[in-house]
Every structure is written in C-alpha cells, then in structure tokens.
Amino acid sequence: MADFQMGEQIREVKVTPDKYLTVRYAGASGDFNPIHIDEEFARAVGLPGRILHGLWTMAQVARAQTEAAGGPEHLRRLSVQFRGMGVPEQEVSVSGTVREVSDGRVVVDTVAEQAGKQIIRNAEAELEL
C-alpha cells in the first residue's frame, strides 16, 4: 500500500510523445479533430503544427496518480484546467504535491509541463487508499 505524507512530491511521470502518438490516440479515443493529426490543417488555422489532445495529457496526469497510489481503483476524482497547447516530440512531465491526507483519502495538487510551460494547471486529484 502506498504511503502518502503531506507536502511530499509524488513520483514524476516523464513521457515524450512520438511523432505519431496523436494519430494512435485519435484512433484509441475517437477524437479525430484534424488539429491533432493533420500538419497542414493545423498550420492553416494558425497553430504551430499538430498539437496534443488535452485529454491525452490529462491521461498522463491520471497515470501519475494511479502509479503513485498503486492501481487504477485508487483514483476517485481528477479535475484539470487546460492551458496553452502541447506538441509532439517534446517531453511532457507531470508532477504533484500531496496537499491533504485524512482517513485514507489523499488530495494531490498536480500539473503537466512541457518546455517549462504548464499545459495542465490547477489540477486536483483525489485518491482513496
């Protein structure tokens, strides 16, 4: 059983989405918005190129919690704010700090960053141990 102390950091998750990740995630999730999979389309609407799905990045935030807690059943709630955009082929890192521990319930403040910018901020995870 994982042990959480107030103020401690959860183990960081670092992942570099490869060039074709957004295509695999589009198929897996059913979100085929062309801003994620079509370089020309993304540029035509003023983006730097294809961008990551926010919900893929949120899944990395979720994974950081379930890996820290020792299984998917421990994650009871996750709320996030999306800011800016993530891009393929650059490392995404998820960090978190335990804010509250009481009666087997843990609250973690967590964020996802890429190139020094938060792409998910003000995220809050609730774990049940």
Added chain:
Amino acid sequence: MPVNTKAIGKQYEPVAYAVGREKIKEYARAVGESDPVHLDVQAARAAGYADVVAPPMFAVVYSGPSVGPLIFDPEIELNFAMMVHGGQEFVWGAPVVAGDEITTTASVKDISEEDGRGYYVFESISTNQRGEQVCRGTWTNIVRGV
C-alpha cells in the same frame, strides 16, 4: 452579444457503449499504461476483476460520444470556431471492465459569461448494466469573444 442561457438543464437521449477488451488495450497503450490489469486478462482476473479493467481516463471513450452533439446543438448557440476545451473533471465510481455495457446521459449544467468569454458546462453521467454509476464528467468549454 450575451450568451443564451435557455438550454441550461436540457437533457439528451442516453448513448450506449459496449466496452471491448481490445479497445481497452488499444486505449491503455496509447496513453502509456503499463499496469497489466489493463492489458492482460489473467493479470486482471488475478487482481479480482472479471476482465481487463479500463484506465480511469477511458471515461472519455464511453462518455465522449454523449457530449459531442451538445457542441453542435443549435439551441445552445455555441460558436465552435472560437471554442477551447478549458477544463475537465471526472469522478469515478464502480470500475469499468471489458464486457460492460455503459449508458451515458448528457445535460447542460451551466452557461454563463465573464469578461467576454462564454462558459458552457456540460455534464455526463455514466452507469453500467447493473445501474451502478461508473463516472460523472464535467466538461467546460470556453468560447472567446461572445
């Protein structure tokens, strides 16, 4: 132009989703899950699940299709071209495993305006074939320049 709030409270027809074992595995691989309870039936059964268990964020797969149509509902008057997905919350209940039949009902929870931005908040409630709630999603879409 103020946002139109008349659709607040509107409920939509339930959407059914049959959870497949290979779909869970495909999703788990795409988000980098390595826990064998998502990928291997024997490991999932050894951990006490009836079949491979969905990662929590698989909620987007079974509940997303219920929320998508709201974005284009003319009654909501949401300007899709100016929309960004601003925030998301999921609250999980019973675990979802391969073989489950999930039914999701979406509704318009709130529509409001602040500093020239429209906030369109949708809710999805997903239940399994036993009537147990598996997930509640809160989807916040922000529209610039309303």
